[in-house]
Amino acid sequence: MDTTPFIVLSAILFSIGAVGVLVRRNAIVIFMCVELMLNAGNLALITFARANGDLDGQIAAFFVMVVAAAEVVVGLAIIMTIFRTRRSASVDDASLLKY
Amino acid sequence: MIAFWILAPVMVVCALGILVVRKAVHCALLLAVVMISLAVLYAVQDAPFLFAVQIIVYTGAILMLFLFVLMLVGVDASDSLVETIRGQRAVAAAMGLAFLVLLTLGVAQVSVGVDQGLEQANEGGNVPAIARVLFTRYVLAFEVTSALLITAALGAMVLAHRERLTPKPNQADWAAQRMRDFAERGTHLGPLPPPGTFARHNAVDTPALLPDGSTAPGSVPRALAARGTVRTAPAHEIDVISHEIGADAPVGPMGGLPAPPAEGPVQSDEWPGSVRPLPDGSEPEGHPVKGNKVSGLFHEPGGRWYAQTRAEVWFDSADSAEAAGFTRAGSRSGTTTKED
Structure with a gap:
């Protein structure tokens, strides 16, 4: 099995996630794009694990998943708190420091 | 490799959809497609344990959490199309494209050498093999992870908790309030007329x-x-x-x-x-x-x-x-x- 197509796919997904973080305005969608980038990283890790013939890459991907779960829990709680006070989940609305 | 060539275009199209779709719920569904396809790619690459974890943790837990929060925040919430910084979208797309080209060129030029395959490492099953590595070489990281999870759970509880500032009104309070409204402002006392x-x-x-x-x-x-x-x-x-x-x-x-x-x-x-x-x-x-x-x-x-x-x-x-x-x-x- 070839390694390069997997890595290129991983690079494409990572770039799309990065553009999404820059372009989207809804904080939840931005979060989803971050998840997409983490997933793209996982794909690269697992591909390299197969190419190298040991399981370290898979372990790393496993830890990435655990950290992503923790990050989502805290991040979504923060978004909820902001939404409760601001009635909006748009990142453009939280611009108080500007004024 | 057949699975890859079928799933890769689907994943790229769905990921691009996340960029352009306006409703957040549709974004979540497109992300679910990408994640399930990724799980299949993990299975193809001799990682059955991560295949299961990807489905259970990512599509099962994390995406459901996203959907929960979307329901709380309001499903109708959609992005405004107004650019706050002029030309930001075009510049972001150009930078993303440049980044992609750079990454792809760099990655494609690297020679990974002979593909070893995981047959030897997965001998006796993928899950026991992962457990052997996880509980010997990475046992410290594993323990630290548990501390991280507890901290995250505590943090979420603290953030989501809301102090009740006023006592909860009971039925007698509601009735008294209704009478007060009637006396002061003449609000209709009875229930609203039915349709x-x-x-x-x-x-x-x-x-x-x-x-x-x-x-x-x-x-x-x-x-x-x-x-x-x-x-x-x-x-x-x-x-x-x-x-x-x-x-x-x-x-x-x-x-x-x-x-x-x-x-x-x-x-x-x-x-x-x-x-x-x-x-x-x-x-x-x-x-x-x-x-x-x-x-x-x-x-x-x-x-x-x-x-x-x-x-x-x-x-x-x-x-x-x-x-x-x-x-x-x-x-x-x-x-x-x-x-x-």
């Missing part, structure tokens, strides 16, 4: 009639009134009768009496620039703006509730509707606020 009971299909959108024949304003749900989908009682009566006579028979506003032959729009005497609806409910020529008398809203063509709205009066322009005291539909609530 019309003579409706043919969905009674909730038809207001009740007061003894003098006018409609009771509180009898239709506020949400329906805001959307402008409320039917008036007389309009409904005409509906029933015309249904009984046969749909073609023109029926006047006074029940069974046939209306005078309609030639062109009938000028309504109520407001300048308004006409009454034609007997079949279609648009009178040159008067495209729909007005709803009960909710006091008007709908312009292309508006969100335009198609559902049953016009009681048609205006020739939004200006004459505003002059008649109607409000533009949708101007009361923002894009991200929920009704109620």
